[in-house]
Amino acid sequence: MHPLHLRSSGTSLLLAFGTGEAEIVHWGADLGTAIPDLELLRDPVPHSAFDVPVVPGLLPQASSGWLGRPGLRGHRTNAIGTEAAVPGFAFSPAFRVTSAESTLDGRGARIIQADTEAGLTVETELTLHPGGLLEITHEVSNSGDGPYHLGELGVVVPVPAEAEELLDLTGRWCRENHPQRHRIQQGTWVRSGRHGRTGHDSSLLVAAGSAGFSNRSGRVWAVHFGWSGNHEQYLDSLADGRRMLGAAELLGSGEVVLASGESYRTPTLYAAFSDRGLDGVTDTFYRWFRARPGHAGTTSGRQRPVVLNTWEAVYFDHRLESLLELAESAAELGVERFVLDDGWFRGRRDDHAGLGDWYVDQAVWPEGLTPLIEKVNGLGMEFGLWVEPEMVNLDSDLARAHPEWIAGPSVLSHKDGGRLPLEWRHQHILDLANPDAWQYIFERLDALLRENCIAFLKWDQNRDLPEHGHAGRPSVHEQTLAAYRLFDALKAGHPEVEIESCSSGGGRVDLGILGRTDRVWASDCNDALERQTIQRWTQAVLPPELVGSHVGPTHSHTTGRVHDITFRAITALFGHFGIEWDVREATSRERAVLARTIALYKRHRGLLHSGVRVNADLADPNLKLHGVVAQDGSEAL
CATH class of the missing domain: 3.20.20.70 (Aldolase class I)
Structure with missing residues (x-):
């Protein structure tokens, strides 16, 4: 079965099937038109190890020697004391590719892997969008006679050893999306969200990058999990140097039980590669959002x-x-x-x-x-x-x-x-x-x-x-x-x-x-100082036209801080602009600033909601410099 090579906007995704299972052998910088000799990419067999090279797999599995987090966890309940067409618990399937085809005029792939003994089939769909954003979903189907209790079906992408640091976001009510970063070490890093919703402390973005990666420099491999319920985001970093970055819906005990013929589809994992730092990741997400039919922004003619x-x-x-x-x-x-x-x-x-x-x-x-x-x-x-x-x-x-x-x-x-x-x-x-x-x-x-x-x-x-x-x-x-x-x-x-x-x-x-x-x-907090950080990191993934940003009262109702109207107004300008304040109580000066800012917003919202986001790298962490540049470079704000 020939490899499949998806290319778009400086990103390549290379899928191989030589071992019998699907494997992402490369996701990152564009490889050009030629596919490399895949045997040269195969890891050697070390001492005190399995007798064949271990394949991480599009769906990592213990049956192939993967010692990290498995892609699929689950079991059957009809294994003992009953007649069953599918023997055993099917606790460790061995999926093998039954079909792999190119879709979407070469921008996508559909791969089916099955284990007939376990009575399970997994269909994977991958799409590499014109702007470089990768989408991956899995769907597991129960083809056996008895019920299959699903524990987890994760979606992962490989990241290279070059990625030495991990950045994620955390927070709480009124302080969402604050960054934290650390050096990647051996083991499994996990962020669990058990809120029944996405959660104020959920990481909108998980980014693995080269040492010292920043807003404008470094190579970054980043993912987002498109799900509004319980979930886990994780990075598996094994002793042999291989790493898998991904996410899964966090299911409760007995929450998903598949009867014969039933299936479960994962939420979508979105992945973006950049060799231009975090702003390159942001640009990839923005291009995808703004290409959607009916996107709520000026690119569809709908002013905010x-x-x-x-x-x-x-x-x-x-x-x-x-x-x-x-x-x-x-x-x-x-x-x-x-x-x-x-x-x-x-x-x-x-x-x-x-x-x-x-x-x-x-x-x-x-x-x-x-x-x-x-x-x-x-x-x-x-x-x-x-x-x-x-x-x-x-x-x-x-x-x-x-x-x-x-x-x-x-x-x-x-x-x-x-x-x-x-x-x-x-x-x-x-x-x-x-x-x-x-x-x-x-x-x-x-x-x-x-x-x-x-x-x-x-x-x-x-x-x-x-x-x-x-x-x-x-x-x-x-x-x-x-x-x-x-x-x-x-x-x-x-x-x-x-x-x-x-x-x-x-x-x-x-x-x-x-x-x-x-x-x-983005937050119940309208304090402009807090909003600077909240909006910057919410907008690491979401374009500003989708992020409500309002001018709050002089005295913030959530922090008690007092900020000048100019700072409050200019902070709200770089989003979907609004007001959350009894403007009848505003002074004549405050009303004048508000009116001028609203006029400024109306004059430039076409630029704000279609341009390229720029976040400068500054030595002083207490300073922020950001702006928007038109796609053709003709204007900026």
Whole structure:
């Protein structure tokens, strides 16, 4: 079987099959048109080792001598005391290639590997996009008669010994995406995310690079895992010098059991190589994002409107007269989208009650949202609305009517003696794996969008899911897929409505959720000093047009710091610009700076949202210098 060579934008991916299994023998700098002699790349057999060269494999497996983390973990349950067409536990399959074909006019590959004795087949799809971004997914199918309990199916890429340092991101609420780096040492490095969502401490990017790699220099091999649920990111560094970088969905015990004929598909691993430092990785991701059909940026002709969100301006104080004044004040500054945040629905006077009752509260809005929407539209602005569809308060009509719709570790509802998970922000998770609960939420959101002129949804998700269960079994996997289906169904019915992914700020920022949303809220912290770091590293992967960046109040509500309006405004400029502040309270000078910055943003958003990101390398870590350069080099900011 001949090797497959994928090439794009200075990157090569070389797949070989000479050992009987698929193997990535090279991922990195372009090899040119000639394929090297693969036998010269084969490692020798050392003393005190297997008698044949060990193949890391596209799917690393113990049956080939791989002593690191296996690509597939699982077992069968029909091995003892039963008649089974597939004997044994199938705990250590030996996959061999049955077919390998080039796809997408040479930009992709589809590889099928099978172990007939184990009754398992794995299909792998690889795509090397025009900008150089690599996508990989695996799908395992159970062709045996009995059930197969899946433990893990990981997606990995090899990185060379030249990669000596590892950079990843971590954080917490209001301090997302802060970098940390260390020297790569022998062993397995793992970052686990058990939040039931992506997590504030999740690493948006894991980058292995040459010694001292920086923003503008060095060779870097970086990956991102496009999944909004539990996951692990890891680097296997073996004693013989071989290294595999990748990720896997982190499954609970018994969470995925494949009956005969069923399959499981991994989330996508995105991988980028750069010989121009981290900015080269960023450029690869930006090119991929901006080439998507309907991408929310100027490359698709969709300008990113200036936003005002009401949260830090009024919180739960939803008096119509006050909101009309705020809308008028915002329009005078040049705001183009007015977003009403939490507090508009039935019983929602604070964060203790109301989640799940997605009806406009007639006690607060006797004429519905229509008077505010008409005023906002009349001022030339779009109207947006906050929702949190995946959550429920115990103090709600929904929870009282359907306690069985609340997710938790027990089979029984809490009304029937079952145990509830710990509360978080006074709320619980709605079990979207329950089709009735899913349908109720879809119908309520669909009705809101049909009955009101809503151009934008700020979709929040304000808690972790450490004990998320359905019918007594862990179900973060199914909950995540059900949430995706909810986004997709609403998008299909209302394609003109844009959706923001917010999760207590940046708790759900990944390419899985961004496959069905139009921007993310990077952090609940609007402190411009904190935002400098948060935005820089969020934008290491996400282009600025997808990253909500707002001018907050003079006194930051999360840190207590005081920053001048100029610093706050210019920080927000380098993203999807907005305001989260009661601008009625702004001084005349502050309003003048805001108006000038909004005008500046409108004048340059075409550049900001299509240009090349530049992060300078400076000796002083307390200084930051960044900007955007037009693709043709004609202008910069």
